[in-house]
Amino acid sequence: MSTKETLARVALTWLAEPGTRSVHRLVDRLGPVGTLDLLLDGGAPDDTLRATVAARTAAGDPRAVAAEALARADRLGARVVVPGDDEWPTRVEQLRELRLPEAHRRVDTETAPPLCFWVRGSWPLAEAFDRSVAVVGARAASGYGTHVATELGYGLADRDWTVVSGGAFGIDAAAHRGALNAGGVTVAVLACGVDRPYPMGNAALFDRIADTGLLVSEWMPGADPLRPRFLIRNRVIAAGTLGTVLVEAAARSGATQTTHRALALRRPAMVVPGPVTSAMSVGAHELLREHPKSRLVTGVAQVLEEVGRIGELAPVPRGPQRPADQLDDDARSIVEVLPRRGAVGVEVLAARAGVAVRTVLRKLSMLEELALVVRREDGYALAPPPADAGRAGQGRRADGRPTPAGERPG
Amino acid sequence: MSTKETLARVALTWLAEPGTRSVHRLVDRLGPVGTLDLLLDGGAPDDTLRATVAARTAAGDPRAVAAEALARADRLGARVVVPGDDEWPTRVEQLRELRLPEAHRRVDTETAPPLCFWVRGSWPLAEAFDRSVAVVGARAASGYGTHVATELGYGLADRDWTVVSGGAFGIDAAAHRGALNAGGVTVAVLACGVDRPYPMGNAALFDRIADTGLLVSEWMPGADPLRPRFLIRNRVIAAGTLGTVLVEAAARSGATQTTHRALALRRPAMVVPGPVTSAMSVGAHELLREHPKSRLVTGVAQVLEEVGRIGELAPVPRGPQRPADQLDDDARSIVEVLPRRGAVGVEVLAARAGVAVRTVLRKLSMLEELALVVRREDGYALAPPPADAGRAGQGRRADGRPTPAGERPG
Numbered sequence: 001m002s003t004k005e006t007l008a009r010v011a012l013t014w015l016a017e018p019g020t021r022s023v024h025r026l027v028d029r030l031g032p033v034g035t036l037d038l039l040l041d042g043g044a045p046d047d048t049l050r051a052t053v054a055a056r057t058a059a060g061d062p063r064a065v066a067a068e069a070l071a072r073a074d075r076l077g078a079r080v081v082v083p084g085d086d087e088w089p090t091r092v093e094q095l096r097e098l099r100l101p102e103a104h105r106r107v108d109t110e111t112a113p114p115l116c117f118w119v120r121g122s123w124p125l126a127e128a129f130d131r132s133v134a135v136v137g138a139r140a141a142s143g144y145g146t147h148v149a150t151e152l153g154y155g156l157a158d159r160d161w162t163v164v165s166g167g168a169f170g171i172d173a174a175a176h177r178g179a180l181n182a183g184g185v186t187v188a189v190l191a192c193g194v195d196r197p198y199p200m201g202n203a204a205l206f207d208r209i210a211d212t213g214l215l216v217s218e219w220m221p222g223a224d225p226l227r228p229r230f231l232i233r234n235r236v237i238a239a240g241t242l243g244t245v246l247v248e249a250a251a252r253s254g255a256t257q258t259t260h261r262a263l264a265l266r267r268p269a270m271v272v273p274g275p276v277t278s279a280m281s282v283g284a285h286e287l288l289r290e291h292p293k294s295r296l297v298t299g300v301a302q303v304l305e306e307v308g309r310i311g312e313l314a315p316v317p318r319g320p321q322r323p324a325d326q327l328d329d330d331a332r333s334i335v336e337v338l339p340r341r342g343a344v345g346v347e348v349l350a351a352r353a354g355v356a357v358r359t360v361l362r363k364l365s366m367l368e369e370l371a372l373v374v375r376r377e378d379g380y381a382l383a384p385p386p387a388d389a390g391r392a393g394q395g396r397r398a399d400g401r402p403t404p405a406g407e408r409p410g
Numbered sequence: 411m412s413t414k415e416t417l418a419r420v421a422l423t424w425l426a427e428p429g430t431r432s433v434h435r436l437v438d439r440l441g442p443v444g445t446l447d448l449l450l451d452g453g454a455p456d457d458t459l460r461a462t463v464a465a466r467t468a469a470g471d472p473r474a475v476a477a478e479a480l481a482r483a484d485r486l487g488a489r490v491v492v493p494g495d496d497e498w499p500t501r502v503e504q505l506r507e508l509r510l511p512e513a514h515r516r517v518d519t520e521t522a523p524p525l526c527f528w529v530r531g532s533w534p535l536a537e538a539f540d541r542s543v544a545v546v547g548a549r550a551a552s553g554y555g556t557h558v559a560t561e562l563g564y565g566l567a568d569r570d571w572t573v574v575s576g577g578a579f580g581i582d583a584a585a586h587r588g589a590l591n592a593g594g595v596t597v598a599v600l601a602c603g604v605d606r607p608y609p610m611g612n613a614a615l616f617d618r619i620a621d622t623g624l625l626v627s628e629w630m631p632g633a634d635p636l637r638p639r640f641l642i643r644n645r646v647i648a649a650g651t652l653g654t655v656l657v658e659a660a661a662r663s664g665a666t667q668t669t670h671r672a673l674a675l676r677r678p679a680m681v682v683p684g685p686v687t688s689a690m691s692v693g694a695h696e697l698l699r700e701h702p703k704s705r706l707v708t709g710v711a712q713v714l715e716e717v718g719r720i721g722e723l724a725p726v727p728r729g730p731q732r733p734a735d736q737l738d739d740d741a742r743s744i745v746e747v748l749p750r751r752g753a754v755g756v757e758v759l760a761a762r763a764g765v766a767v768r769t770v771l772r773k774l775s776m777l778e779e780l781a782l783v784v785r786r787e788d789g790y791a792l793a794p795p796p797a798d799a800g801r802a803g804q805g806r807r808a809d810g811r812p813t814p815a816g817e818r819p820g
Contacts, residue, residue, distance in 0.1 A: 017764060051766035059761035106739040144685055226762065227746040273683030273695060275554055276708035285683060285708050288698075296706070298686035298695050329516040336637040351469035352636065354427060356461035 006082050008032035009115040010066035010220060015039060015056050017110070018218040019232050022049050024096075024112035032115070036062070069220035073118060076195050078221060081117045087124040089117075092239045100264050107231040111261075114218045114236060120194040121214035128187050128214050132162035133307055134237045136258045137171025137247035142280045145248035148272055149174035150181075152245060155300030157184020162213075164189060164241050166233065167197050171247045171255070173205055179213070186213040189240070191233040192225035193217060234258040243268035243307040245297065249283030256283045263293055268306040270297040330355050331363040335372060335382070343379035416492050418442035419525040420476035420630060425449060425466050427520070428628040429642050432459050434506075434522035442525065446472070479630035483528060486605050488631060491527045497534040499527075502649045510674050517641040521671070524628045524646060530604040531624035538597050538624050542572035543717055544647045546668045547581025547657035552690045555658035558682055559584035560591075562655060565710030567594020572623075574599060574651050576643065577607050581657045581665070583615055589623070596623040599650070601643040602635035603627060644668040653678035653717040655707065659693030666693045673703055678716040680707040740765050741773040745782060745792070753789035 009032045016023050022045060026035040040062065044050035056062070073080060081087055095113040103109045119125055135152050137145060149171045153163045157179035163186040165172040172188070179186035186209055192198050194215040197206040209215055218236065219229065231254060238244055238261035246269075249255040262269040271288050273296055274281030287294050297303050327335065330353070337352040338344065346364070350357045364380055367373035374383045419442045426433050432455055436445040450472065454460040466472070483490060491497055505523040513519045529535055545562050547555060559581045563573045567589035573596040575582040582598070589596035596619055602608050604625040607616040619625055628646065629639065641664060648654055648671035656679075659665040672679040681698050683706055684691030697704050707713050737745065740763070747762040748754065756774070760767045774790055777783035784793050 051769065052764035055760040055764055055766055058757065058767075106743070144687065148686060224762075228743060272686055273691075273698075273706070275685055276558060276682055277554065281683075282708070285706060288683075288706050289712075292702075296683070296695060296698050298692070302699075333516070333638060347468065350465040352634075354462040354465055356465055357468075359461065 005032050006080055006116070007063065007066045007070065008036040009082050010069055010080060011036050011062040012039070013115050013218060014065055014069075014220060015062050016049060016052050017228070017232055018114055019095075019107075019110040019112050019235065020049070020052075021110055021112045022046060024115070027115065066220075069222070072195070072221045076120075076221065078118055078120045078194050081119055081125050082115070087119075087126045089126045089129040089240050091129060091241075092236060094265060095235055095239045098235065098239070098261065098264055100260065107228060110232075111235045113239075116218065118194050118217045118220060119214055120210045120216075121212075123185060123214055125214065125216065128162050128185055129164070129240045130162075131160065132164045132187065132241045133303060134164045134241040134244040134258065134262070135171065135175035135247060136165055136234075136237065136244060137255045138249050138253060138280050138283075139168045139170040139172075140250070140280065141170035141174065141248050142274075142278060144274060144278070145171055145280055146174045149247045150178035152247070152272075152300055152303065153178025153180075153184075153186065154182045156303070157182035157186065159300070159304065160184070161304070162187060164237055166190070166230070166237065167199070167202055167206065167215075169199065169201065173202055175247075176205060176209055176213075180208050183212075188213070188215050189233055189237050190215060190217040190219075190225075191229035192219055193221040193223040195221040198225035230254060231257060235261050238262040238267065239265055241267070243270060243303070245270040245272065245303055246284055246287065247272045248274060248278075248280040249287070250279055251282040251286065253283045256287055259287060259294070263291055268308075269294045270303055270306055271295070272297060327367075330359055331367060334360060334363050335367065338373065338380065338382045340382065343376045343381035345379045349380065415442050416490055416526070417473065417476045417480065418446040419492050420479055420490060421446050421472035422449070423525050423628060424475055424479075424630060425472050426459060426462050427638070427642055428524055429505075429517075429520040429522050429645065430459070430462075431520055431522045432456060434525070437525065476630070479632070482605070482631045486530075486631065488528055488530045488604050491529055491535050492525070497529075497536045499536045499539040499650050501539060501651075502646060504675055505645055505649045508645065508649070508671065508674055510670065517638060520642075521645045523649075526628065528604050528627045528630060529624055530620045530626075531622075533595060533624050535624065535626065538572050538595055539574070539650045540572075541570065542574045542597070542651045543713060544574045544651040544654040544668065544672070545581065545585035545657065546575055546644075546647065546654060547665045548659050548663060548690050548693075549578045549580040549582075550660070550690065551580035551584065551658050552684075552688055554684060554688070555581055555690055556584040558684075559657045560588035562657070562682075562710055562713065563588025563590075563594075563596065564592045566713070567592035567596065569710070569714065570594070571714070572597060574647055576600070576640070576647065577609070577612055577616065577625075579609065579611065583612055585657075586615060586619055586623075590618055593622075598623070598625050599643055599647050600625060600627040600629075600635075601639035602629055603631040603633040605631040608635035640664060641667060645671050648672040648677065649675055651677070653680060653713070655680040655682065655713055656694055656697065657682045658684060658688075658690040659697070660689055661692040661696065663693045666697055669697060669704070673701055678718075679704045680713055680716055681705070682707060737777075740769055741777060744770060744773050745777065748783065748790065748792045750792065753786045753791035755789045759790065 012023055039053050044053055092113050095111055098111045100108045133156055135149055153175035156163050163175050163179040165175045167188045167190050176186045188209050190197055194217045234257050238258050244259050244262035246259045259269045271284050271294050288296055295306055333353040334349055346360050350360045371383050373380055422433055449463050454463055503523050505521055508521045510518045543566055545559055563585035566573050573585050573589040575585045577598045577600050586596045598619050600607055604627050644667050648668050654669050654672035656669045669679045681694050681704050698706055705716055743763040744759055756770050760770045781793050784791055
């Protein structure tokens with residue numbers, strides 16, 4: 001794509017917020033340069049867009065602003081990526097088809113694909129997004145949510161999946177940290193310039209992400225993190241990834257918005273449940289209750305099963321295998337009616353289990369073979385359990401993987 | 411029903427464990443007296459039943475055992491209830507139609523309705539079961555599970571619903587305690603005689619239940635709590651109630667069995683989620699993942715919505731209402747681009763929000779009316795929030811009800 005077209009895309013993103021459908025339709029028809037010319041000549045096709053353009057141009061010349069932004073990005077080692085570039089993440093183009101049910105607010109109707117991305121970090125953008133999962137959730141995350149998000153980030157990165165999230169405190173930061181701890185690729189999609197990631201409190205984290213992953217934004221360097229931009233940004237997180245996992249969300253929360261976009265895009269929309277006593281899981285549970293297509297997940301194996309790569313099916317959790325699992329009904333009945341302490345005779349066993357005496361005798365010899373029953377002078381008794389019985393399978397992570405240690409510097 | 415028929419039902423329940431389908435079919439055809447005569451004459455229709463009857467009769471005369479049990483029940487103030495009695499809970503008859511998918515074990519195939527119930531407590535059995543919900547779960551419940559079960563028991567009883575559960579430690583006991591604390595009716599369905607409820611550690615609880623609710627069993631007074639009986643009993647908990655709530659269950663747990671029976675009976679099967687880090691919620695989450703008909707619930711209001719009485723719909727959880735909720739897109743954009751601190755001029759607002767200056771002026775005067783924005787010498791600023799803003803809706807229970815205090819003596 002020519003420099004002139006790139007500059008026009010940057011200028012258009014500055015003129016009207018990203019996602020504006022009328023601008024996107026014009027670009028489809030006239031190209032970015034023709035669209036910019038038309039809008040600056042006062043030829044916007046509707047009053048709203050005309051007013052928006054007028055208000056913005058009152059604050060500066062769009063072409064000059066765009067040129068300055070490109071120069072600034074160059075100085076700080078950021079680049080701009082546009083459709084047609086090798087590293088353009090084509091999956092976001094599906095935002096063309098995104099239609100949200102009951103959309104009234106601008107942020108729910110103006111969900112066109114991005115016109116450009118600003119990128120900091122060495123990974124090609126498309127490659128980073130290729131095998132990626134979004135992990136999103138509350139800023140005011142609980143210790144529980146932070147723990148789960150860190151584990152998910154770690155587990156995904158450890159299996160060579162990219163983690164994608166915003167840059168907020170709480171779940172976003174925890175997911176990035178988990179991925180960084182596993183030495184994986186993580187992408188922070190920002191609602192402001194990639195040179196001044198917000199919030200400042202995550203500055204060290206953003207530096208680590210830029211070193212080994214990517215900082216990405218639709219807004220030019222220097223752009224402010226205005227509040228509506230977080231919601232505009234969320235459509236990219238949902239559309240750029242193969243699925244979205246929601247870890248914690250309060251009853252009314254922007255975090256559920258990304259999941260709703262994933263649902264509308266027919267991407268896997270996964271939700272981690274939590275204690276019903278926690279205000280930070282109310283939004284998550286409500287999503288699971290209201291959306292039949294949303295899917296409860298409890299760990300990384302189940303997430304990967306949803307985003308569906310062959311050979312990455314999650315094992316169904318099972319309790320520890322017991323020798324008694326293989327027994328037939330008669331044998332199990334006999335074991336079950338044996339007293340916990342002491343021994344009993346064959347006739348008593350037969351009566352208690354409701355099994356004929358000769359069957360009891362046959363099953364008992366098999367149970368002796370299996371070391372489940374012992375014969376004593378006073379009758380038959382349960383064999384003593386092995387020393388560690390009853391603890392097997394306890395206290396492990398559901399997926400059997402080690403817990404990542406605390407953060408190490410990147 | 412005649413004393414002779416009642417005695418025959420008691421004897422049949424002793425001869426073969428409750429739920430045995432071949433016995434139930436004979437009773438349908440021949441009545442209880444005829445069935446008992448047939449079986450004691452060696453006329454059982456299949457080898458298994460014949461062997462069972464032979465093994466039991468070797469231990470005693472069924473008619474004498476039954477007569478002794480009836481006399482013993484009389485002495486301790488218990489009664490036997492049989493079909494045709496006013497207080498027979500007819501809902502359990504639906505067990506005739508219960509067919510479990512992939513049933514191989516005896517406990518999953520032998521799920522015929524009870525032949526009789528032994529009852530301790532003054533409530534008529536059918537009346538107690540009429541508006542009832544089962545609350546079941548793990549014995550080794552966590553503090554979280556115990557808390558949730560207590561709240562559910564309290565909330566159900568407080569709304570005049572009967573709580574039904576087993577007699578185990580953990581979730582069962584917590585649900586009963588919650589119901590007792592609310593002064594409600596609670597029913598413990600036991601897997602042993604109502605005169606010797608198990609476990610002993612719940613003895614004081616059983617006494618309280620017998621005082622104001624019911625202790626119920628299919629097994630005669632004096633009967634042992636043999637292990638298979640807990641699973642046989644579960645079908646009654648599922649079939650006697652209008653729905654079953656599972657609070658906590660490990661990966662492999664008898665607690666999920668009752669819920670599976672509720673699902674097979676097409677009754678609401680509800681599951682309370684928990685932390686994915688808790689081994690005691692693994693079985694609950696697996697049920698929610700595997701069974702599309704199972705329903706996630708987070709509190710008593712949602713439980714009552716499932717068991718479906720008009721006027722008891724659960725409110726959808728919402729965050730606190732904010733004045734900004736009623737704003738149109740332009741007004742919201744203006745509020746959102748106002749800085750958190752300090753003031754800005756109208757032109758800057760227009761440029762940032764992408765809204766024409768005259769629109770900004772119109773919206774600002776409305777926002778001033780709503781006390782969302784204040785005009786200052788240096789421009790417009792966000793109005794300071796009310797003192798308690800941001801805390802509203804936090805730290806409350808999902809259903810907004812008070813937490814029951816600790817147990818008070820009944």
